Amino acid sequence: MDWIALFLSLRLAGWTVAILLPVSVLAGRWLAYRQFRGKGLVEAVVMLPLVLPPTVFGFYLLLAFGRNSPIGAFWQVTFGHQLVFTFEGLLVASVIFNLSFAIQPAQRGFEAIPVEVREAASCSGMSPMRSLWRVELPLAWPGVLTAMVLTFAHTLGEFGIILMMGGSIPGETKTIAIAIYDRVQGFDMAGAGIMSATLVAISLFTIAATYMLSARVGRRLS
Amino acid sequence: MALEVMARAQAPIPLEASFRAAPGELLALVGHSGSGKTTLLRTIAGLWRPEAARVAVDGEVWLDTAAGVNLPPHRRHVGVVFQNYALFPHMTAAQNVIAAMDRGVRNARAEAERLLALVNLPGLADRKPAQLSGGQQQRVAVARALARRPQALLLDEPFSAVDRATRERLYDEIVALRAHLKMPVVLVTHDVNEAQLLADRMAVIEKGCVVREGSTAEVMADPDALRAMGIREIAAMLPAIIVEHGDDGLTRLDAAAGPLILPAVDGLPGTRVRVRIMAHDVILARSRPEGLSAQNILAGKVAGIVPGTGPGVIVHVRVGDEEILARITRRAADQLRLQPGDAVHAIVKSMSVARDHVAFAPVRSKAAQ
Structure with missing residues (x-):
């Protein structure tokens, strides 16, 4: 059992969720309420990671983050090391790659709030911030929660992008999915089996817990 | 303000x-x-x-x-x-x-x-x-x-x-x-x-x-x-007070122009209400008619006649301190030779007053404002 790889995966998933939670709420809410020219294009871009093969995505990220790219060069100058082959690089890739998982369900959650309920909040003297806290989030919460669980579970299971971003440095970029692949390559089927089963258990637990929680939230609302 | x-x-x-x-x-x-x-x-x-x-x-x-x-x-x-x-x-x-x-x-x-x-x-x-x-x-x-x-x-x-x-x-x-x-x-x-x-x-x-x-x-x-x-939709509001509820499902009210018999009105005797009388439900007669099925005959005076663009006119009838409206044909108004000041009887069928055309009168009177 490669505990370092498992811990790295959980850390990556946790940070991805932490960064994407506010993005999910703000971008989901914005896309749900606003009508503007080019909204379809924005939504398509958000959906893109869902349809692209992770290797394609990873390839472009590698180009964008490499030492010769402006972003990569900036990172090198600012932090003294390059962005690819590091945890930070993985995290940036993971955040970008999970945008669709983080935004879409939240957007649907906010879209389900009747316009009049939002207007009523406003006419009841609530500022936009207060309305978000007291009315919109309590109603859109199941959508946001789904978004975060999908993001978490999806990050745990991501393989292609991490492989492309150089995921073989233990404790830095070697996640559990990569470790399992390595074990299989090294004919350590028992080790791969234990790690695979652990990943299944964690993912199953996360998703089941969410379903039960959102069912309870649903009962509270009705 | x-x-x-x-x-x-x-x-x-x-x-x-x-x-x-x-x-x-x-x-x-x-x-x-x-x-x-x-x-x-x-x-x-x-x-x-x-x-x-x-x-x-x-x-x-x-x-x-x-x-x-x-x-x-x-x-x-x-x-x-x-x-x-x-x-x-x-x-x-x-x-x-x-x-x-x-x-x-x-x-x-x-x-x-x-x-x-x-x-x-x-x-x-x-x-x-x-x-x-x-x-x-x-x-x-x-x-x-x-x-x-x-x-x-x-x-x-x-x-x-x-x-x-x-x-x-x-x-x-x-x-x-x-x-x-x-x-x-x-x-x-x-x-x-x-x-x-x-x-x-x-x-x-x-x-x-x-x-x-x-x-x-x-x-x-x-x-x-x-x-x-x-x-x-032309109609007048007639203030009245509930007097008693009859066994036959009718309520007797007191209006300025006399008693008013209406289908059951909610409210205890003594309650002040306002009754919406539709202008097209009101019939006018020069003399008090007899042998008529209509229960409500209110004596009053013509206060004014307003012609419309169609075949009808609106007759304002002063009953007590209040006014009700009658929408009759111009021809009928001519035949009756109605003039402002003439005494007329306004006839209202009880059953023409719908249940949701009666509302409680505001507690606050105009004088109290």
């Missing part, structure tokens, strides 16, 4: 309207759906900004496009009752009401219970909206709107989502509630009966324009004003 509204717009619907409502006054904006009345209400609330508009309350400017003033809804002290109430579904009735209070309010829970009692909803404070009937939800919505301590109360078709029996009860409750309200109230409705029962003043809205604004009695007697809503 009044609500003043002016709005002009080309799109999405043309608007060219201005009106005002005095404190404590209920102004009804009456019009068909799509006439722009709800857009006007949304303009007052800050949910819509026309190209050119001005909204001021108590001298405080909420919106003035010319001066670049436009307060967002949450900075306007406005209470809104939405058509479908738009209660917060995750909050109880009391929490809904508290949510609309300013944060500094002390004993918010007690205040919420006071407001819920005021709208006749005691004991249900801890129910969620989904556990309340339509009529109860409407009461919570009114309590929530009042919790804001609004400088103007806006009601957007607040009775359209409940059944007829509930609506009649809610009319009476709104009439009773008004004794406690000091702010201007604007009611948007497509129901002329509702407007006549509840409003002090009416503004008839057609294609975004105010075609007629005036006291409810004036507007409801004006064929030109009511052309858009249907000339058959």
Whole structure:
């Protein structure tokens, strides 16, 4: 059992969720309420990671983050090391790659709030911030929660992008999915089996817990 | 200390309207759906900004496009009752009401219970909206709107989502509630009966324009004003007091012009009510007719005859201190040679007065204002 790889995966998933939670709420809410020219294009871009093969995505990220790219060069100058082959690089890739998982369900959650309920909040003297806290989030919460669980579970299971971003440095970029692949390559089927089963258990637990929680939230609302 | 509204717009619907409502006054904006009345209400609330508009309350400017003033809804002290109430579904009735209070309010829970009692909803404070009937939800919505301590109360078709029996009860409750309200109230409705029962003043809205604004009695007697809503809506309100309920399902009332027999009216003997008498249900006779099935014969004097553009005329008949309207053909008026000052008898069939054409009279008398 490669505990370092498992811990790295959980850390990556946790940070991805932490960064994407506010993005999910703000971008989901914005896309749900606003009508503007080019909204379809924005939504398509958000959906893109869902349809692209992770290797394609990873390839472009590698180009964008490499030492010769402006972003990569900036990172090198600012932090003294390059962005690819590091945890930070993985995290940036993971955040970008999970945008669709983080935004879409939240957007649907906010879209389900009747316009009049939002207007009523406003006419009841609530500022936009207060309305978000007291009315919109309590109603859109199941959508946001789904978004975060999908993001978490999806990050745990991501393989292609991490492989492309150089995921073989233990404790830095070697996640559990990569470790399992390595074990299989090294004919350590028992080790791969234990790690695979652990990943299944964690993912199953996360998703089941969410379903039960959102069912309870649903009962509270009705 | 009044609500003043002016709005002009080309799109999405043309608007060219201005009106005002005095404190404590209920102004009804009456019009068909799509006439722009709800857009006007949304303009007052800050949910819509026309190209050119001005909204001021108590001298405080909420919106003035010319001066670049436009307060967002949450900075306007406005209470809104939405058509479908738009209660917060995750909050109880009391929490809904508290949510609309300013944060500094002390004993918010007690205040919420006071407001819920005021709208006749005691004991249900801890129910969620989904556990309340339509009529109860409407009461919570009114309590929530009042919790804001609004400088103007806006009601957007607040009775359209409940059944007829509930609506009649809610009319009476709104009439009773008004004794406690000091702010201007604007009611948007497509129901002329509702407007006549509840409003002090009416503004008839057609294609975004105010075609007629005036006291409810004036507007409801004006064929030109009511052309858009249907000339058959012309009616007068006759104040009366319930005397007794008969065993045969009829209620005897006392009106200024004499007794009135109507199908069962809710309310204990002694209750003051207002009865809507439709002009087209009134027959006029020169002499007191006999051998007639109609139960109500009110003696009065012709106060005026208003011709319309069609074959009919509206005859104003003074009965006691009140006036009722009769819509008869011009030919009949000529045959009777009716002139102002002539004595006539107005005949009203009991059964022509619908149950929802009777409302409690406001507790507050004009003299007390």
